[in-house]
Amino acid sequence: MHPFDYLRATDTDQAVAVVTADPEASFLAGGTTQLDLMKDGVLEPERLIDITRLPLGGITHTDSLVRVGALTTMEELAADPVVRDRLPFVREALLLGASVQLRNMATIGGNLLQRTRCRYFRDPAVPACNKRAPGSGCAAITGIQRMHAILGTSDRCIALHASDVAVPLVALDAVVHVLGREGMRSVPLTQFYLPPGDTPDVENVLKHGELITAVDIPLLPESARSHYLKVRDRVSYEFALTSAGVALVMEDGVVQEAHVALGGVGTIPWRAWDAEDVLRGSRAEAAVFGAAAEAALVGARPLPGTAFKVELAERTLVRTLETVAGAAS
Template sequence: MRPLSYVRAMAVEDAVERVSGDPAGAFLAGGTTEIDLIRFGLAEPDLLVDINDLPLSGIEDLPGGGLRIGALARMSDVAKDGAVSRRYPAISEALLLGASQQLRNMASMGGNLCQRTRCPYFGDGISPCNKRNPGTGCAALEGINRNHAILGTSPHCIATHPSDVAVALTAFDAVVHTMGRDGDRRIPIDDFFLLPGDTPHIEHALGHGELITAIEIPAAPVAARSLYLKYRDRQSYEFALVSVCAALRVADGTISEVRLALGGVGTKPWRARRAEERLRGAAPTTESFAEAADAELAAASVRRHNAFKVAFARRAIVRALHQVMGTTDGGRP
């Protein structure tokens, strides 16, 4: 491992100033991703600023029923928090399904949002990868791409974002609070994550030295009846092939409110807005669920090994919407 400097920050402003002042500086929270990136040569900071002593781990009620979650709150603490599990059960489920117990005990909420892709071509350190070495190409385009994205792709990158909880947070319009040298910012989570376009190495809207301080989840009564459905190659700790966060409210026989977001299929946590639009005002039937899924997946761009994800995601969306209603379509993804 290459030599680097380490310091513990005692104030948010101090942490921001130290990292902002060093082009190769980085924040260290739980370290469950950052240490691996350094070990494998995928990140090369010369300064690590430990932020674990900062007062950013609380979970607070907001007026109207929303929540503010500190960026240093551990995944396990958020998952078992009563307000989270009652008001946003899908967020709790996504956290529990997102990592092993040991990792959840260490990993922070802010760090989870900033984790890098698990694309094997990014991780192997030698294959062409525009995320790792911009301009070198994307080995996944013609390589083994079974786990790769079908939505939001570009000719430069088809890697998926690995976070589960980010999918649920996207469904409920979370807002990411940050602090940088220029002051505080509020970034809607759908704007926080960036599509790859021709700059896949730029994955989120944070500037260098800008620190996530909290995640705000607006009040959403529909979220009280929500779930996170995750399909993966094995039931133990594994990343999603396809996942769905769904919340639904029905009034007078039609869908009055719906939230739908997908994981495992997009280059960022994917808000299924086309599907939501189709579902509003529709009857809650298998047919309307399938039509909404088809509308969302019509834009899919598939490769040799991941074409199955279109049908898989369609069935998963239908299944999730039925489950959140307490009904069944009689099929299985």
């Protein structure tokens, strides 16, 4: 591991100021992804600013939302009774996202910022990775592609966004609160992530030194039903081949409100706006679910190693819709 200086921050403004002033500095929270990447030589910060003692944890509730401090752990959020009762697909995504040990360390802010699982990004011996070395190429495009994206890709990157909980949070229009040297700002999660385009190394809208402080998660109506389905090669601690997060509000068998997002297929957590349009105002039935699934995958750009994901993602979404509609009927 590359040597680094360590500073434990005692004040949020201090932490932001130190990292902003030093291009080689990074924040450290749970470290469940960051330390692995440092050990592998993918990340080599000169200075780590430990923010774990800052007052950025905790969960509060209003009638309309749950506010989650960025340092709240995955396990703490999954155990929250309001999340359990009103946002079950968020809880399901958290529990399916990591082992108990990791959930007790990994923070919500860190989970949203986790780096891709692309094997080529995580292996410094591979020279061609536009995320790690801009302009070097993308080894995945001509390599092994099974765990890569089919939506939001570009000719420069097909790396997959791996977060589970980001999928239902994107579907719910969660909002990220960010602190920087210029003060606080709020960013809808649907606008937070950036597809690779020509700059795969730029993954989100954060400026260097900006710190996620909290996430607001809107509550579903009490009549809503939701589910997160994760399809993977093995049940125990594995990343998604495809996943779907769905929440529906129904009345007399007609979908009044729909929230749909996909995981395991996008370079960013993928909000399926077109699928929502198909569902809204339609009867909850097989033909509609099939049409919604097809709409969700419009624009997919599979390569030979990811071609199977188109049908698998459609089937995953249909199964999730069937589950939610069945629970709501």
